Amino acid sequence: xxxxxxxxxxxxxxxxxxxxxxxxxxxxxxxxxxxxxxxxxxxxxxxxxxxxxxxxxxxxxxxxxxxxxxxxxxxxxxxxxxxxxxxxxxxxxxxxxxxxxxxxxxxxxxxxxxxxxxxxxxxxxxxxxxxxxxxxxxxxxxxxxxxxxxxxxxxxxxxxxxxxxxxxxxxxxxxxxxxxxxxxxxxxxxxxxxxxxxxxxxxxxxxxxxxxxxxxxxxxxxxxxxxxxxxxxxxxxxxxxxxxxxxxxxxxxxxxxxxxxxxxxxxxxxxxxxxxxxxxxxxxxxxxxxxxxxxxxxxxxxxxxxxxxxxxxxxxxxxxxxxxxxxxxxxxxxxxxxxxxxxxxxxxxxxxxxxxxxxxxxxxxxxxxxxxxxx
Amino acid sequence: xxxxxxxxxxxxxxxxxxxxxxxxxxxxxxxxxxxxxxxxxxxxxxxxxxxxxxxxxxxxxxxxxxxxxxxxxxxxxxxxxxxxxxxxxxxxxxxxxxxxxxxxxxxxxxxxxxxxxxxxxxxxxxxxxxxxxxxxxxxxxxxxxxxxxxxxxxxxxxxxxxxxxxxxxxxxxxxxxxxxxxxxxxxxxxxxxxxxxxxxxxxxxxxxxxxxxxxxxxxxxxxxxxxxxxxxxxxxxxxxxxxxxxxxxxxxxxxxxxxxxxxxxxxxxxxxxxxxxxxxxxxxxxxxxxxxxxxxxxxxxxxxxxxxxxxxxxxxxxxxxxxxxxxxxxxxxxxxxxxxxxxxxxxxxxxxxxxxxxxxxxxxxxxxxxxxxxxxxxxxxxxxxxxxxxxxxxxxxxxxxxxxxxxxxxxxxxxxxxxxxxxxx
Numbered sequence: 001x002x003x004x005x006x007x008x009x010x011x012x013x014x015x016x017x018x019x020x021x022x023x024x025x026x027x028x029x030x031x032x033x034x035x036x037x038x039x040x041x042x043x044x045x046x047x048x049x050x051x052x053x054x055x056x057x058x059x060x061x062x063x064x065x066x067x068x069x070x071x072x073x074x075x076x077x078x079x080x081x082x083x084x085x086x087x088x089x090x091x092x093x094x095x096x097x098x099x100x101x102x103x104x105x106x107x108x109x110x111x112x113x114x115x116x117x118x119x120x121x122x123x124x125x126x127x128x129x130x131x132x133x134x135x136x137x138x139x140x141x142x143x144x145x146x147x148x149x150x151x152x153x154x155x156x157x158x159x160x161x162x163x164x165x166x167x168x169x170x171x172x173x174x175x176x177x178x179x180x181x182x183x184x185x186x187x188x189x190x191x192x193x194x195x196x197x198x199x200x201x202x203x204x205x206x207x208x209x210x211x212x213x214x215x216x217x218x219x220x221x222x223x224x225x226x227x228x229x230x231x232x233x234x235x236x237x238x239x240x241x242x243x244x245x246x247x248x249x250x251x252x253x254x255x256x257x258x259x260x261x262x263x264x265x266x267x268x269x270x271x272x273x274x275x276x277x278x279x280x281x282x283x284x285x286x287x288x289x290x291x292x293x294x295x296x297x298x299x300x301x302x303x304x305x306x307x308x309x310x311x312x313x314x315x316x317x318x319x320x321x322x323x324x325x326x327x328x329x330x331x332x333x334x335x336x337x338x339x340x341x342x343x344x345x346x347x348x349x350x351x352x353x354x355x356x357x358x359x360x361x362x363x364x365x366x367x368x369x370x371x372x373x374x375x
Numbered sequence: 376x377x378x379x380x381x382x383x384x385x386x387x388x389x390x391x392x393x394x395x396x397x398x399x400x401x402x403x404x405x406x407x408x409x410x411x412x413x414x415x416x417x418x419x420x421x422x423x424x425x426x427x428x429x430x431x432x433x434x435x436x437x438x439x440x441x442x443x444x445x446x447x448x449x450x451x452x453x454x455x456x457x458x459x460x461x462x463x464x465x466x467x468x469x470x471x472x473x474x475x476x477x478x479x480x481x482x483x484x485x486x487x488x489x490x491x492x493x494x495x496x497x498x499x500x501x502x503x504x505x506x507x508x509x510x511x512x513x514x515x516x517x518x519x520x521x522x523x524x525x526x527x528x529x530x531x532x533x534x535x536x537x538x539x540x541x542x543x544x545x546x547x548x549x550x551x552x553x554x555x556x557x558x559x560x561x562x563x564x565x566x567x568x569x570x571x572x573x574x575x576x577x578x579x580x581x582x583x584x585x586x587x588x589x590x591x592x593x594x595x596x597x598x599x600x601x602x603x604x605x606x607x608x609x610x611x612x613x614x615x616x617x618x619x620x621x622x623x624x625x626x627x628x629x630x631x632x633x634x635x636x637x638x639x640x641x642x643x644x645x646x647x648x649x650x651x652x653x654x655x656x657x658x659x660x661x662x663x664x665x666x667x668x669x670x671x672x673x674x675x676x677x678x679x680x681x682x683x684x685x686x687x688x689x690x691x692x693x694x695x696x697x698x699x700x701x702x703x704x705x706x707x708x709x710x711x712x713x714x715x716x717x718x719x720x721x722x723x724x725x726x727x728x729x730x731x732x733x734x735x736x737x738x739x740x741x742x743x744x745x746x747x748x749x750x751x752x753x754x755x756x757x758x759x760x761x762x763x764x765x766x767x768x769x770x771x772x773x774x775x776x777x778x779x780x781x782x783x784x785x786x787x788x789x790x791x792x793x794x795x796x797x798x799x800x
Contacts, residue, residue: 008694008696010696011694011695011696014696015595015696017587018587018588018590018591018595019591019595020587021583021584021585021587021588021591022587022588022591022592022596022602022605023601023605024584024588024666025588025605025608025609025612025666025667025670026604026605026608028612028623028663028666029608029611029612031623031627032615032619032620032623035622035623035626035627036619036622036623039626165418166418166421166422169414169415169418169419170415170418170419170421170422172415173415173416173418173419174419177412177415177416178419186419186422186423189422189423189426190422191786192426192783192786193422193425193426195720195724195782195786196429196724196779196782197723197724197725197726197753197778197782198724198726198727199724199726199753199756199757199760200429200433200724200756200775200778200779201429202757202760203433203756203760203768203771203772203775204428204429204432204433206760207432207436207760207768208428208429208432236425239421239422239425240422243422267404267405267407267408268408268412269404269407269408269411269412270404270408273411290614293614293616294614294616296616297615297616297617297618297619298616299616299617299618299726299727300726300727300753300757303727303730303757304757304760304761324616324618324727327618327621327622327731328618328727328730328731331621331622331625331730331731331733332730332736337630345622345625345731346622346626349618349619349622352616352618352619353615353616353619356614356615356616357611357614357615360610360611360614361611364607364610
């Protein structure tokens, strides 16, 4: 009898498919990083043309590499790329009012230019500008990411301020105080809350939370679109997430710990706060971090309720566009693939991706590192 | 002089004070505990209140009095005593022809010949183009129920001549009519069909691959470097914001795979959709989005299948694949399906990635296949909500109710499935 393993072609194919399915998820990640990365690179290398307010004061024939320009206007420096109509030139030397250039730079065609042709100067978005400036206005070439990051952090802070205390209290109540019957009623309610699409929460923010805030603080103080309203509603959105993850962590704490605390004369509250909570700390912390990452990435609520147009402000009652809100707004229109706007989507997306990824990895590390293992 | 009695007194009181203090501290501790208990309990109330407020807010906008004016009163359109409600299709076409320009009639004819249109379709056109009802004011349900007198007064003062009806913004007509720029006749049929199409594509892409990946990771994968990477990567992917998937979809499906997603590869050339912003792109984007969820849920379901089942199967001489196909998968199927339904309900509610992928802002025609332009229910809600006119908030509320009913019934189905089959194993 032949006991050797029989080769089965069908099974090998199936196994190959299964393996590919498993590996696909890695390709998705690579795809995300690759696309975001290459397009972001384009964002930082793409040349944009700006008026220099200078003219040439003589006629230029093809092949002529030095010419006179008007004095006023933007400063031109050695190495700058300039453009006269469609021909690009690289400046080799500048002498008061006289330019020495390399004609037909970057494979453009050398042509005749008449006197008075305007000189355009190339500009690029630099890292320094991207991470150093606080105004974001693509139309006039301002790309300071902090305007968007700031409002993202503002909405997230509001969300955290709502969701952490409430979510943790709900978790403690569910795991320490509530009767099984009450728990079986409350948990589905929280699940329903978690399953409602975010666009519905956006509607809620705009038509309920904002009017409520305006009623409390006055119509003059609170704008129709504002970060506070969006942030609070994001908070409500992530309460179920915080509470259910924290409750899992607290319920996993073995009962012997609670009984030992009671045996020493601790009250229920003292046991919950000083024994159960520290024991389940890693899970609770992970819940907080994952919820924060969710709040940062939340899109529809801010797109509907936080307003359009970037605004660097610390006033929560003013409209300010967040990173995600900006992506939705500018991609909603017809977007040309060869524009700085299109590339800027990816730069913002990459930043968002790394922010949330860092938080997610951090939460996994916390769980691993601080987990208390009980027998 | 009085030192001795003093000491005696202080001795007795000291003990007593100690005792009292302890009792006092104990009662204080219990009081603190009780206060916090109330705090914890009331914060659970916050969740319930939030849910109630959200639902009431939507219901409040979805019903109420509406005042509207017709450009032409329907009675004036009657031909020899037959009102337009009772007219045949041919007569309606005549009525339409009498009131709109010839060019517009030709455009309608180009979109779809009159013979192919249903009577309802032509009737809708008459409503939209000839009667042209426009809302002048609308009131919320709360106002309509409790402040009828004020509404009457307001109508008498400001909207003399307007028709006033109590309108439910969610009706059968609302579900079956296509999108329109007129809030009174707009519906969500296009959006619902768009949602169903995208979900269908998403699920037929990610279900086989997701379950396959889960089987690989649970049944075949050894504990080595690459498989650990896959597992960690999955957990991270599940936490990536959905809008990032939208950006990926835009770059990958809409732009790079343009020829494929616009159908040009299959000889399907429609200049309207050739830019790749099609149902197929949207569906595949959603597919990528829910893939990690499906894998993780399916893994849990497969993990729950007892090992004895596998060992029994191996003992009978079955190969690994035979074991998986004949024993593991059937037992894990209810769990896998439940997880998949939850993933679908996540996908149905997604808005942001689809906006980025390029949902159409305004289409009135039903999608005809994967290469059509698309809009979905949540996108419709988003667009209506972002409009400045208040009346669109009302139809947004109607659309939200449709969406929530769809989601709730799916979730209920998932729970039923779980309860029905979870006892078997």
